Amino acid sequence: MTKRIFRSIFFTALGVLLASAVLILGILYQYFSQELENEVHNQAVYLSAGVDALGVSYLEEIEEPEDGTRITLIAADGTVLYDNEADPASMENHAKREEVVEAKNNGIGESSRYSATLSEQTYYYALLLENGDVLRLSSTQDSSFALVLGMIYPFVAILMLTLAVSGFLAWAIARRIVQPLNEMNLDHPEEIDTYEELTPLLTRMSQQNHQIDEQLQEIAQRQQEFVTITENMSEGLLVIDAHTNVLSCNNAALQMLGSVSLPKQGSALALNRSEAFRTAVSESLEGNHSLQMLRLHGHSNQVLANPVWKDDQVIGAVLVLLDVTEREERESLRREFTANVSHELKTPLTTISGFAELLAAGMVRSEDVSHFGQNIYDEAQRLINLVVDIIHLSQLDEVSEPQMTSVDLSVVASSVLDRIRPVAEKQQITVKTALDSAVVMGNASILDEMIFNLCDNAIKYNRKQGMLTVSTGFENGHAYVSVKDNGIGIPKSDQERVFERFYRVDKSHSRAIGGTGLGLSIVKHGAIYHHATISLESELGKGTTVKVSF
Amino acid sequence: MRQIFQDQMKELEIEMISTGGLLEQAIDAAVKALTEENFEKIQEVRHLEEAVDHAEKKIENLCLRLITLQQPVAGDMRRISAALKMITDMERIGDQAADIADLSQRLIDHGVYRHAKHLNQMAEVTSDMVSSAIDAYVNNDLELAKKVMRTDDVVDELFVNVKDDLITLIRQSDQQIESAVDLLMVAKYFERIGDHAVNIAEWVDYSINGDIEPQK
Numbered sequence: 001m002t003k004r005i006f007r008s009i010f011f012t013a014l015g016v017l018l019a020s021a022v023l024i025l026g027i028l029y030q031y032f033s034q035e036l037e038n039e040v041h042n043q044a045v046y047l048s049a050g051v052d053a054l055g056v057s058y059l060e061e062i063e064e065p066e067d068g069t070r071i072t073l074i075a076a077d078g079t080v081l082y083d084n085e086a087d088p089a090s091m092e093n094h095a096k097r098e099e100v101v102e103a104k105n106n107g108i109g110e111s112s113r114y115s116a117t118l119s120e121q122t123y124y125y126a127l128l129l130e131n132g133d134v135l136r137l138s139s140t141q142d143s144s145f146a147l148v149l150g151m152i153y154p155f156v157a158i159l160m161l162t163l164a165v166s167g168f169l170a171w172a173i174a175r176r177i178v179q180p181l182n183e184m185n186l187d188h189p190e191e192i193d194t195y196e197e198l199t200p201l202l203t204r205m206s207q208q209n210h211q212i213d214e215q216l217q218e219i220a221q222r223q224q225e226f227v228t229i230t231e232n233m234s235e236g237l238l239v240i241d242a243h244t245n246v247l248s249c250n251n252a253a254l255q256m257l258g259s260v261s262l263p264k265q266g267s268a269l270a271l272n273r274s275e276a277f278r279t280a281v282s283e284s285l286e287g288n289h290s291l292q293m294l295r296l297h298g299h300s301n302q303v304l305a306n307p308v309w310k311d312d313q314v315i316g317a318v319l320v321l322l323d324v325t326e327r328e329e330r331e332s333l334r335r336e337f338t339a340n341v342s343h344e345l346k347t348p349l350t351t352i353s354g355f356a357e358l359l360a361a362g363m364v365r366s367e368d369v370s371h372f373g374q375n376i377y378d379e380a381q382r383l384i385n386l387v388v389d390i391i392h393l394s395q396l397d398e399v400s401e402p403q404m405t406s407v408d409l410s411v412v413a414s415s416v417l418d419r420i421r422p423v424a425e426k427q428q429i430t431v432k433t434a435l436d437s438a439v440v441m442g443n444a445s446i447l448d449e450m451i452f453n454l455c456d457n458a459i460k461y462n463r464k465q466g467m468l469t470v471s472t473g474f475e476n477g478h479a480y481v482s483v484k485d486n487g488i489g490i491p492k493s494d495q496e497r498v499f500e501r502f503y504r505v506d507k508s509h510s511r512a513i514g515g516t517g518l519g520l521s522i523v524k525h526g527a528i529y530h531h532a533t534i535s536l537e538s539e540l541g542k543g544t545t546v547k548v549s550f
Numbered sequence: 551m552r553q554i555f556q557d558q559m560k561e562l563e564i565e566m567i568s569t570g571g572l573l574e575q576a577i578d579a580a581v582k583a584l585t586e587e588n589f590e591k592i593q594e595v596r597h598l599e600e601a602v603d604h605a606e607k608k609i610e611n612l613c614l615r616l617i618t619l620q621q622p623v624a625g626d627m628r629r630i631s632a633a634l635k636m637i638t639d640m641e642r643i644g645d646q647a648a649d650i651a652d653l654s655q656r657l658i659d660h661g662v663y664r665h666a667k668h669l670n671q672m673a674e675v676t677s678d679m680v681s682s683a684i685d686a687y688v689n690n691d692l693e694l695a696k697k698v699m700r701t702d703d704v705v706d707e708l709f710v711n712v713k714d715d716l717i718t719l720i721r722q723s724d725q726q727i728e729s730a731v732d733l734l735m736v737a738k739y740f741e742r743i744g745d746h747a748v749n750i751a752e753w754v755d756y757s758i759n760g761d762i763e764p765q766k
Contacts, residue, residue, distance in 0.1 A: 159553055273567055275572075
């Protein structure tokens with residue numbers, strides 16, 4: 001803008017200056033020509049007076065005029081009597097010259113001729129003398145041109161000077177005009193009053209500033225909301241553009257992809273290079289839905305990738321990551337459980353069916369019938385026990401409304417021991433008790449089930465003439481029940497797993513001992529139901545202690 | 551013009567990262583083929599090796615196209631030339647993973663892998679180095695690159711340990727000399743993978759700092 005203003009001012013000045021210079025020079029030229037003619041007239045009048053009085057000798061005596069004026073005296077018949085520049089004798093008759101003829105007729109004659117030989121304009125002025133002779137003065141007009149030319153140099157100098165001054169002024173003025181514009185604080189356009197003409201513009205700007213501020217605030221708030229929502233999601237969310245640049249990414253996604261921070265280059269692939277993730281990204285950017293399983297640091301993450309379309313073109317993709325580790329674990333547990341249940345149910349049924357088939361075919365001697373019947377009965381009992389246990393477990397699985405009453409663990413324990421003592425005696429196991437009153441809020445039948453299972457295990461996995469110690473009471477402000485035996489114990493590697501359904505430490509001998517493999521599982525679920533903790537201490541060959549603290 | 555350049559640079563980055571991913575997968579599969587005696591993994595390594603070769607050609611072309619048509623300067627030029635050099639090392643790592651897989655097919659038959667106690671550790675350290683080197687490139691992480699360079703000594707030491715293990719094995723019986731020699735080759739391949747990972751790390755250093763360390 002400064003340049004433009006400078007240029008307009010400068011070139012206007014230049015134009016005006018040049019135009020006036022040309023005009024002035026033109027006028028001067030005219031003026032000088034006029035002056036020249038006047039001078040020639042005056043000279044002629046002056047000389048004619050001299051010649052009238054003294055004749056030709058006057059002309060011969062006067063000094064040569066310095067300005068190059070040519071003086072000629074012509075007789076009435078046209079013969080040249082005198083000329084200050086040429087020999088009069090060699091000159092031709094001048095009677096026919098235009099100015100001479102005019103002077104003879106009117107007393108004064110003048111003419112202007114262009115001499116091709118000298119390429120000059122010459123001005124002639126003739127005056128009729130009293131004796132009929134004609135005095136003619138002539139002057140080349142190029143002398144007026146020379147005068148003007150002489151003026152040119154100062155003129156150019158003045159022109160230069162004015163141009164320089166006008167250039168500087170133009171620069172200064174342009175700056176002056178633009179400076180307030182440059183110094184405007186556009187953050188607060190309403191406070192500016194530099195130029196009146198700008199006010200509508202600034203008002204508009206101020207309004208728009210307000211609008212933009214409001215919109216920005218709204219956007220920031222939306223963004224904040226979005227961030228808050230995504231950051232609190234447990235699912236990972238990742239939005240990428242068509243060049244795999246990360247547009248948005250929450251912490252959960254970073255964590256699931258095993259990355260600490262967003263990569264500097266912005267490509268989502270920099271977060272994770274695994275095949276599953278690469279496939280998800282490329283497939284979704286090709287416009288297909290993609291479902292991949294990403295395994296990282298022992299976690300299974302499901303990657304759901306969906307393309308984002310705009311005008312039939314994929315402009316990006318949205319990836320959702322779900323941590324399905326627990327679900328996978330649960331699923332595999334359930335599968336295992338189903339397989340186990342069917343297996344456990346099938347074994348007694350096969351036996352029953354086998355014996356029953358033999359009986360039906362009449363292939364059994366009559367004295368063996370009762371033995372076979374006993375076998376069938378035993379297996380049927382096992383089956384019933386199994387089904388009962390499964391029912392118990394599924395009851396515990398379903399978190400029903402807890403029916404809590406205050407229950408004394410010592411009372412429950414002694415009732416369990418009353419029932420189980422005959423079994424223990426059969427195995428020659430000594431039962432010891434240390435039952436202090438320990439009242440807890442709980443479900444009596446579930447607690448009964450738990451303690452029964454613990455004692456049952458302590459007897460089953462004991463040795464001949466072993467020992468069973470049951471104690472209840474308070475420890476560190478928590479009620480507890482502890483069942484201790486000095487039986488076969490559980491190996492370290494299996495201690496984690498004994499609470500799983502159907503898990504058996506020694507799979508080969510389990511049939512002889514009996515049991516369903518669900519006992520400790522029932523204890524575990526009972527403990528969960530009561531928000532109790534189970535601790536298990538066991539050493540192979542020395543015995544096991546299970547303690548449930550409420 | 552600038553936009554084309556940026557897009558092609560992006561494409562190069564994505565290709566490099568993907569190739570890095572393929573490489574990690576290949577090494578992981580090779581290690582599993584060896585340690586878990588898994589036949590399927592051997593096939594997987596071969597496929598991955600082919601994929602890496604393919605990627606090498608693609609990245610080379612991309613780099614040359616960028617250099618000739620876009621005339622990159624300074625940081626961009628360094629990053630492209632580093633990629634051009636790195637991809638050679640990456641391709642070599644892929645080859646070596648395939649070599650390990652080939653050898654492990656014979657070793658599974660003999661079941662002697664267990665005798666070289668330090669080999670497991672070596673496999674772990676070298677595959678870590680490759681991952682870290684690629685991470686360093688992806689995240690422009692100079693510290694990580696330096697760490698990879700330092701880890702080379704650990705690998706060299708482990709190689710000596712594996713060699714000692716194998717000498718002991720040969721001394722004990724002359725039944726398994728062939729397998730022992732194969733195992734030594736495997737160890738050497740791992741050691742070479744470590745060297746290539748160091749090379750990659752050095753090129754990362756170059757692409758960040760612009761100084762070329764004297765190659766060993």
